[in-house]
Amino acid sequence: MEPQDRVRVQLTVNGSEVSRLVEARRTLADFLRDDLGLRGTHTGCEQGVCGACTVLVDGVAMRSCLTFAAQLDGAAVQTVEGLAGDGDLTPLQEAFRRRHALQCGYCTPGFLMTATEFLRENPSPSEQEIRTALSGQICRCTGYENIVQAVREAAGTLQADQRRQA
Amino acid sequence: MKPASFRYAAARSVTEAVDLLSEHSDAAKLLAGGQSLVPMMNLRLSRPEILIDLNRIPQKDGIYVERGALRVEMLARQRSAERSELVRANLPILAEAISQIGHSQIRSRGTLVGSCCHADPSAEIPAVLAAVDGSVRLEGSQGLRDVPSQDFFLGFFQTALAPDEVATDLVFPLPPAGTGASFLEFARRHGDFAIVGVAALVTLGSDGSIARAALALAGVGPACVRASQAEAFLTGKRAEPTAFAEGARLASQEIEPQSDVQASEGYRRELARTLVERALATAAARAVREVA
């Protein structure tokens, strides 16, 4: 195969078919934001550290700043826009709102995508497991406590704990 | 920042990747998980003209136990190995080491082979490979070769890979029965690169003395190193705290750490001493459980 400047990719993004000719150097983050207008995926560091750009590719949480769109032919990508289907927030999003788990909101899409994958794999996590799972996401506003509480609430572990203590 | 322009090719086989490398030699780079290469490209520290994507090569993501060794293929992700029952049952120190690499969203893409080819001096996987006397299998236009870890890791981000070679497998020989192992590291925050990391293996003889000890350290020099003087001292000693303390002291003296922004030379030595002592104690305790 000859190396190409531009690559044709066909993939699904939040369930919709997308076909585009992309520049080889286009990261998935920029593809989502600038080519598809999905600005919910944020970029902070563009070196894998901050986690703001985290999306799900074939159900797996990864950094969209470290993946090229050209690599994703045939993939299914889910972004924060794809969480609330018909405008109904997911239980996780609802818990973020109720628990004040965001202030400026810059980090929130990354936290939501990471926690969405995490709760799917581990529906009743301990607080320590939640903290470890979120350790790759940086938030400069909240001090993390409310984010951890929100994930616990979404997992139902918070209610269960409160019931046990009552 | 954004990467400089490049041309992209998805190799469909190892042979095709080798052909592309031979054809474009210095201008081309291989892309595996991208968790080290892409940050460097985004920072423009690396500007390959051609990127050869390995991710589309079929059936190269397996993990096998065969002929007394664990073999990890080039597209096996760090997270799959960390969770693999085969790894946890046969070489638990590898899973323990991987769990300390970055974060799960990095390990979901990053490969074990890519980590060894990148050869960061503080990386966990090369230290485990070195501790078990493992090797890296390479395929190039001249054919196949197996390179033992001590000949593979040459220095800061330097390996024995030739410009037209692809690393296809890591081979970790399984430690003998009666072996316990432990991987410990210290980083300022969970998920950061280790300032110092230690892989320790202790094999106990039937009389309870140390039949064999292996110590590999990360973050204390240009490449991961074995503490061979400490290993020699420990061999034949009773597995008890005084021996671990003396072994740790020797290890901290034979290494040649450098000062950098993360830590001074002296701090790294002290960290190495503490971590080696703890890792030996844990490995020996696990070996006792193994023997029992």
Ligand SMILES: Cc1cc2nc3c(=O)[nH]c(=O)nc-3n(C[C@H](O)[C@H](O)[C@H](O)COP(=O)(O)OP(=O)(O)OC[C@H]3O[C@@H](n4cnc5c(N)ncnc54)[C@H](O)[C@@H]3O)c2cc1C
């Ligand atoms: C936020 C963050 C934190 C991290 N923390 C750690 C950490 O604590 N410890 C740690 O060890 N690592 C850490 N990493 C790096 C991570 O482990 C990488 O996955 C790994 O170093 C490289 O593997 P890769 O598959 O991503 O390779 P890539 O980034 O794709 O490639 C790395 C290099 O290896 C070469 N290469 C890859 N595969 C092959 C092959 N099969 N044959 C020949 N050459 C090849 C590439 O050409 C490139 O030069 C971190 C990364 C990030 C972004």
Ligand code: FES
């Ligand atoms: S922008 Fe991708 S991790 Fe920071």
Ligand code: FES
């Ligand atoms: S809410 Fe502002 S960075 Fe997290």
